[in-house]
Amino acid sequence: MTAARAVRSKKYVYHFGAPRAEGAAAMKELLGGKGANVAEMANLGIPVPPGFTITTEACTHFMGHAGGYPEGLHDEVAEHLHLLEKETGKQFGSTDNPLLVSVRSGARASMPGMMDTVLNLGLNDETVQGLYARTGNPRFAFDSYRRFIQMYADVVMGVPSQLFEHALANKRAELGVAADNQLDAGALAEVVDAFRTIVRDASGTEFPHDPDAQLWGAVAAVFRSWNSPRAVSYRAMYRYPDHWGTAVNVQAMVFGNMGDDCATGVAFTRDPSTGERRFFGEYMVNAQGEDVVAGIRTPLPVDGSPESLEARMPAIYRDLVGLAGKLEHHFTDVQDVEFTIESGRLWMLQTRNAKRTGRAAVRIAVDMVEEGLIDVRTAMKRVAPEQIDQLLHPTIDPERAPEPIAKGLPASPGAASGRVVFAVERAVEMAKAGEQVVLVRNETSPEDIDGMKVARAILTATGGMSSHAALVARGMGKCCVVGCTGLQVDYEAREFKVNGRAFREGDEITVEGSTGNVYAGRIPTMRVELDRTFDRFMEWVDSVRRLGVRANADTPEDAVTARRFGAEGIGLCRTEHMFFREDRIDWVRRMILAGTREERVAALEKILPMQRDDFVGVFKAMDGYPVTIRLLDPPLHEFIPTQPDEVEALARRIGVDVETLEAKVRALHEFNPMLGHRGCRLGITFPEVYEMQVRAIVEAACAVQKDGVDVEPEIMIPLVGLKAELARMRELVVKEADRVLAAKRAKIDYTVGTMIEVPRAALTASEIAQVADFFSFGTNDLTQMTFGFSRDDAAKFLVHYVEEGILPRDPFETIDVDGVGRLVRLATDEGRRAKPELKVGVCGEHGGDPASVRFMHEAGLDYVSCSPYRVPVARLAAAQAAL
């Protein structure tokens, strides 16, 4: 006992092993997930190779002191090493019976990007002889040694692994053998010599001989790996705090590669792909785990065949199933275990809650409730909202996916293949001819809607998560990748280039919107059907959530889809998409080009019946649920072509001269359309447009009411920033609606409310609430204006911002709580204070983002509204927020 030991205030090292460990599963913060679970296993009496865990606090001390260890750590490690020697009966550095250890990192949560495992640590030119002597297996001893050098040099010393692979290949070639396991002990001893030379040349230092030096080198490497760029960016992505740190696990080696009574494998207590309740795993006889990774051998299933573990080592198999079952029961979740069989003895190396597909997650959660293992509330927390999303869309089997040719932003989930096409007309043509097409554009605009409709997937070179393409694709539930920055589209040549490859019109590609990956050719996808289990799960979800969930749907078809996914109404029905339909777009243009109110009204009269029919369909699909209809929002120039040839064609079609049309195009041009003449500003300057829309809504409501449909129209005014704007529009709506109702002698309970999407509207919510029945946050535009980010332009620097950690994540994806969120809270609170019965929802894309849904729940909103395909996701997120 030194003086240093006496003043030591903190314990930095925790032992684990039979019969019990100093740690436990609850100590994940201190011991990391791996260390805590191994300790728990030891305490459960499960055979784990003994070892010790150096705490995350030692790591944070290391980082805070420029790589210095806490006082006394060396002594503490030495004590535990000594304990380990006693427990195993082996000695670290012994030439007779050497103790070998594995060293692994382990943070609170599983985190790729940190240091991987180093196995067989403790070997050197002397101890390798001890290993040989003890096992009587020289080949095993030298094979273990060469593996150790390669692994340690790679992950601790930064010597590229390929150098060693190259040397091994040379040796194989020299000896004329095909595989490493054909190299004998002598050859492997030569390989070890060659490896040491490689280390010397590449790193400028000798490979460390002293097992203690090896151990401390590995510990420092684990600690340093906490701040590797990959780990840092992974933490940023998942919002794990930097101060966590990682633990180090030092564990006595057991060997699955000492002979045919040895094996190693992984197993799951249930099928992680389907959720089926069956023991499931793979193993290899006489092997070490990394042989699988190296692709040298193919593992075998643990059961169901003559070569299975069940068949070959039935007693051990039964033990394994029993231990795994005990672990699942103990942790009340599916376990993913790693095991090794050394000379007929089973060791459990680690256990963790198994990663699983969305389908499996739901099945397992429901099954476990039925088995009485967990309660319903726990079950709901076990499924991530994004897993629900995965469930609803086809995906690419990651096992069968080749290297992607490019990667963009995952704008709308799903996966689809088709022939590349660039022009909308061509897309329509090819689709009519029965081809499956993928629309590839620099960016999309409302003019491209027809092309997007017929495409199976959409791929754009520019744009962010809230670009036109992304929004529309999500609305259509269509797979979409945007902001694929390497992509160069040449419309004229009808081809795109990416990473040196060219794809022409007609070439097949596959787009995966869930990951942002783009593949050459046609890659098979898989899709899961929704079943009784899913329905049961969603019933639980609906029973606990407080937030309502509606859908953004513009068409009767969308409305039907939304209902199928459980939407409780429509939170946003955008009327402008209706305007783009082929049967009316030219009348819309005539309306815009009208020189007088009379001409405008005449054109609107033509649009009225078509618009009314749209609403009839939507109302029918939403029988008994509210439908929020937003009056015309986009600037008028979005409806008018600007390309000379299109202008000319339009002029001919609607019978105006080209000069007049060109003049109008110029007059409508705006420098910043986002901040221009749109929304209620149009309603105020051209009241007859809104009048027509109100008439269509109310006439449609009257019509379906006659058919027994229960209709609840909510008329929503966009882009309000001033109370006077809404007051005036409200007056217009009420006047027109009541006129129609009086004429039809009908009674419809309609309400009038507003988007809150301009910062000023949020700031003056108490004023605006006085003339509003409801608020609906348009968080897309609110984010644009609060940040001063144009969603069409910001992609260029937003990616950089997120990568550099300036922004934790894209604020168009997950709501920015401090800025935009502050406005949402403020407007909700002050609006309700002015009018307690005010209904408050959100209809921006954030309504389908789980983290944002949680915020909306906390901010006290009444409902969220999102794309139909996001409705189940939002339902689960709302339930989890309420738990």
Next chain:
Amino acid sequence: MTAARAVRSKKYVYHFGAPRAEGAAAMKELLGGKGANVAEMANLGIPVPPGFTITTEACTHFMGHAGGYPEGLHDEVAEHLHLLEKETGKQFGSTDNPLLVSVRSGARASMPGMMDTVLNLGLNDETVQGLYARTGNPRFAFDSYRRFIQMYADVVMGVPSQLFEHALANKRAELGVAADNQLDAGALAEVVDAFRTIVRDASGTEFPHDPDAQLWGAVAAVFRSWNSPRAVSYRAMYRYPDHWGTAVNVQAMVFGNMGDDCATGVAFTRDPSTGERRFFGEYMVNAQGEDVVAGIRTPLPVDGSPESLEARMPAIYRDLVGLAGKLEHHFTDVQDVEFTIESGRLWMLQTRNAKRTGRAAVRIAVDMVEEGLIDVRTAMKRVAPEQIDQLLHPTIDPERAPEPIAKGLPASPGAASGRVVFAVERAVEMAKAGEQVVLVRNETSPEDIDGMKVARAILTATGGMSSHAALVARGMGKCCVVGCTGLQVDYEAREFKVNGRAFREGDEITVEGSTGNVYAGRIPTMRVELDRTFDRFMEWVDSVRRLGVRANADTPEDAVTARRFGAEGIGLCRTEHMFFREDRIDWVRRMILAGTREERVAALEKILPMQRDDFVGVFKAMDGYPVTIRLLDPPLHEFIPTQPDEVEALARRIGVDVETLEAKVRALHEFNPMLGHRGCRLGITFPEVYEMQVRAIVEAACAVQKDGVDVEPEIMIPLVGLKAELARMRELVVKEADRVLAAKRAKIDYTVGTMIEVPRAALTASEIAQVADFFSFGTNDLTQMTFGFSRDDAAKFLVHYVEEGILPRDPFETIDVDGVGRLVRLATDEGRRAKPELKVGVCGEHGGDPASVRFMHEAGLDYVSCSPYRVPVARLAAAQAAL
């Protein structure tokens, strides 16, 4: 006394006349300005024709009850009419000695747009005989009668005045005379008949015969005129509340047109144009006031000539001067009095504080303090900040101005004439040739700077008060009119059309930026020199204000101007304007087009010495004062031409191929540049640009410090929305600045702060303050983003919004207190809470707007910053806010 009288709770009618009145000057709210002042005159013993005032409360009752009068009002008016009859010895409706009255509107503040005066009310076919009998002057009697019919029919019954003018002209023609005063009594009696026919035909009713009916018709007309469109929009403009209402003044007629011992006139106690302390007025013998308006006669000065009142009626003149002096002394302000001399007897009809020019306002305020009439604080309140502005710019003599050809927004004050020019190069060419030019554009862009510089005035068809043209022109102190919506510019034909007239390149026009008027030809302007009086006044102003006043200045010349106008530093020095100079713009373009960091740095090295020189000049001019320099703000595409021929020329000049340049132009294109890749977003993606700018600033500071200049650079980061943005930029600035200082072995106290112009920055001010030494509100952009108004596009509907009262005024002109102002207060308070020593200012255009300055004072800001020419305006506004 009826029962109604008994329950009457309110007094609606107030008598005035010798020896005293029921009202007083302090009762303006109830009696209106006119009524209150007439009552005050009566109480002072000044001879006013007696009469009575119907209160503003009667008007508000009338408006609130669909045109119904308060109970008992008729009785009360009848009583006062009776009192008036007793006092004058005449009877209303008498055929023997008829009482005639004038009826005038009169609100709290003088307000054009309401009902004008009706004179001679009480005349009809019978009473006219009484007037004839009493005066023995049939011509006078019938002349009064025909005037009454015309005036009453016009203002009360809505019969167009021209119909009467036409009938009069017919009569003159019939009798072969040139002027109305050549028509004798018989002819005038015929005119009266003709007039009555006109009234019958045009209005469908008989001209009212009953004097009572005449009186009540006039009262109702006055009340109704309160809500005439002109009155409503005038109130909106000056923010007078709608609930004020107007009073009605009924006053016994006195006649200045009964003979040569009669006269009428107006006088000022001091010269309202220069402020000189001399009695000043005009009068006409044997005339009624409206003869001047009709242009029939030219009034004569009251003194200084043989034809003057002084010469012709010396006793009356002395009385008039004495009474007016008494009034000035009583009201302690210059009086504008109206008087009538009836048969040798002087009557004062009304008095009010005189309207005056800016020059006169300052002179009078200073003189009155010296005379001991008012104290300094009162003097400061007597000058409107806008009058100071008027003082600093040439104006068009309103007496000599023709009809304007067009009217736009008054973007930058002053008036200037010149030849129309459309293209920048042509403007430069013509200016070099010694021509004075006016640059006419649809809108301006930074590329037009050279043209704007050489132009004497700038006129644009589009854009609002904060458009590029407006901002730059104000910065240059150059006259500018924007948003002249009728203007159609044809660049190719080199002409503009407006209201059916065409103006070609080279035609002369005159632009008045203070009013928005545009005139054909060259209209003479006048300009006032600043003098000792002005300096004295501004000394007082500076002694009371708490707010600092700085200037926005980008060049050494601007800085010198700013100092001359009393700026206490530069609040905004925009570095991008420097980038557009001819000697460097191509280097800037090379920098932007650079493919690598190295190429970019090489181009920046060329710009560095030029930029350093700019700063040297600015620092020298601001010796001893802080200079806030904003690093590069606009999106890069603003620096690159987009027109094919310009692109080609540039490509040739800087030696890149056209395709590369075109590709870059496309890559830089943004849908909403306002919300795009600019400000600190550039600094983060291209740190070397900001590094160069910091180096130039600090090197310049070191250089001038050596010359003994006291330099205080404040380096400002634009468009910050996130703490991480500012933290990173601050690090860059400090690193580069300290590097330069270490190399030069110098010590400069620089600070680093940020614009607060993105709503999110205001909402997270407590975070951002942690890494900021100062905040400067960029209220232009903050207004754009808070409202969602693009200043370049919003002009189209903002005009409509203000006209319709949806917005009380253009928020780019006067800060929107409820929305943008809330963010300003919130950021100031929360920023200071996080960092008490935080310096807070404003550098948007609002810094020069008096109402906004008042708000900034109340919000507790440290300083405002505005165009150099607005500095004295802001100083006065700040002082008035402090009073």
